[in-house]
Amino acid sequence: MDTPFVVSIAPHVKSESSTRKIMRSVIFSLLPAGAAGIYIFGIKSLYIIILSIFTALFTEWIILTIRKQQASVLDASAVLTGLLLAYNLPPAAPLWLPVAGSFFAIAIGKQVFGGMGQNIFNPALVGRAFLMVSWPVYMTTWQNPKWNIDAVSSATPLAIIKAKEAAAVFDVSYLDLIIGNRPGCIGEVCIIALLAGAVYLLFKRYISYHAPLSYIAAVGFLSWVFNGKTGLFCGDALFFVLSGGLILGAFFMATDYVTSPLSSKGKVMFGLGCGILTFVIRKFSGYPEGVSYSILIMNAFTPILDRYTRPRWFGCPSAPKKAGR
Amino acid sequence: MRFTFKGGIHPPGFKKLTNTKAIIRAGVPKQVVVPLSQHIGAVCEPVVSVGEAVKIGTLIGRSDKFISAYVHSSVSGKVIKIESRAHPVLGACNSIVIESGQSQDAAYVNNHNCDIDMLSQEEIINSISQAGIVGLGGACFPTHVKLSPPKNKTIDTFILNCAECEPYLSCDHRVMLEHPEAVVKGAFGMMKALGVKNGIIAIEDNKPDAIKVMRSNAANFKIAVLKTKYPQGAEKQIINAVLGRIVPSGALPMDVGCVVQNVQTAFAVYEAVYLKKPLTERVITIAGPCVKNAVNIRVKIGTLVSDLMDSLGGFIREPKKVIFGGPMMGIAQYTLDVPVIKGTSGIIFLSEKETGNEQESACIRCGKCVDACPVKLLPTTLMHLVKKDRFSEAKDLGLANCYECGSCAYECPAKIPLLDYMKFGKAKI
Structure with missing residues (x-):
């Protein structure tokens, strides 16, 4: 029928938010940590970040063109993947490493699953895991922060603990950990900058506190109980929370919408699972750090967590039947 | 303490466009189109024929089915057609077209001296049924049916729903401010019909003036202040917020001992029971970015939107979407030649800008x-x-x-x- 009016189903008003706005806000919230990383480790970190983002965008564009999909490159999710991958690389990495990792992250981590919203695993972490198994030496060659006169590579605090190198000078204070005066990945070292970004995202309600808090609490608690030098219940929980990539992982990767559970209860369980796995990997495996593998493993559990943490609907007489994705 | 429920959203209200303006009265339109179905339930059969003279309040459509509501003429004049016309909810519906005459006479006699204490439950419900009252919040369920729960259901609480949580709408707000006594009397009448002692008036906290007015006028009611949140006005949510009761899946408010009624329903009940006046007009909000004068206006049921907007000075911008009801749950219209019906709470005109047809993109599971x-x-x-x-x-x-x-x-x-x-x-x- 001819009509001058638009006829559609309600609601006729929609919120201002959009996928692109959310992605931009997450990128914005990550900027302080990146800036801190560049300041601490030098200009090469910036090159790594730029190459990683550029490769991510380019790969996304190529694959979407091949798949004859609308180029949604501009929805900024590829930029976020590239940025997060770069933050997970050591500042001493050769410049081709972010290119290889970012390509793998987008091509294998995201697009082969069907692109935006379809991937099971966090793409940036898929990229990092790929680099970790392919070029472990480059991925574990560290650089000292600018405040350290000794510019030669040294080990991260967690690696020192792991190797029990009594000889290694081990004198990081909590203040050092908070401002980022320690060897580590570009985006993970400056805790204060990461927390500023996290608070912004929490305030904007773009992320919920459930997964990060349960994740950090689990790592802190288990480290306090089992990581003491003189027995149980005397571990330095704060040290284990602030070292490594826990803060970056908990607030910016365990909160990834696509790869984490929908419900609050599911998010808490997801965080606890990540925390337990991180502790187990740090304590018992050959790796000093386990944040990225923990999150990847828990990503695989997301569908089942979703299934068993469905909220009971309003007025539902008994637990709903299990069905669906 | 402010009552609320879990979930919900906070859309911008746009209430300031209209909530400080006094209700105005629309002129008598040159014709009205009164659909024979303005309610949930059986469609009425016309009881007048073409050419017949009618007055304001003359019964023109009725059905013998229990779930149905009588339809009355809203003007005094002559029936010129009975045919299928555009309907804001059903798309099209058999309607009675009445041409207004020179003089506007009422078919009912105002009875100001009605003493509700003398009326039995049946008499009150009968008055409501005779007046053709339906839920004026928009659901249009026949009120006399809602007030006659099956014998095995015990009703202990009556809630007057003054949430008005849809953006733009402020007609209920204005009715509370301007006719508090009538609203309270109507609500009391419904409580008497139900035999309920416990009455609650639930108002969102974005209407502090209405809360104040109701506090001073409704001595026999509890006033529950609700947090402003959509969809607070939904029956199940308002019961949950105020009483903490959960209406089970597939059940009705009466299954948890509640009856919820809208402000303007209460006003209509007041007119029906105390004044013996059938439902022939209601207050609606006309607003939106295209409207020259956003108003709350008392409109005769059956007035076509096109006639109404001509009398209000038309538009400042070309409307691209015409919504009957609020913008969250309202129904988009395909023509301006649709009549205002009993359940119409507002008409919102959105322009091209607000009718953004954004591209749908992939779900990112943000939750x-x-x-x-x-x-x-x-x-x-x-x-x-x-x-x-x-x-x-x-x-x-x-x-x-x-x-x-x-x-x-x-x-x-x-x-x-x-x-x-x-x-x-x-x-x-």
């Missing part, structure tokens, strides 16, 4: 729809199931409990028309 859903469903999961024709699984996840408030689709950052999928799925199960 905003899950947090927004007042029924605690999983709109994104249901959407995926409906897309794949897996309707029985969607049913198992409670799809039938969706009452289509649209909160999920409002929040979705990927602009997925989630409610379209919910409605489609509900039609398939």
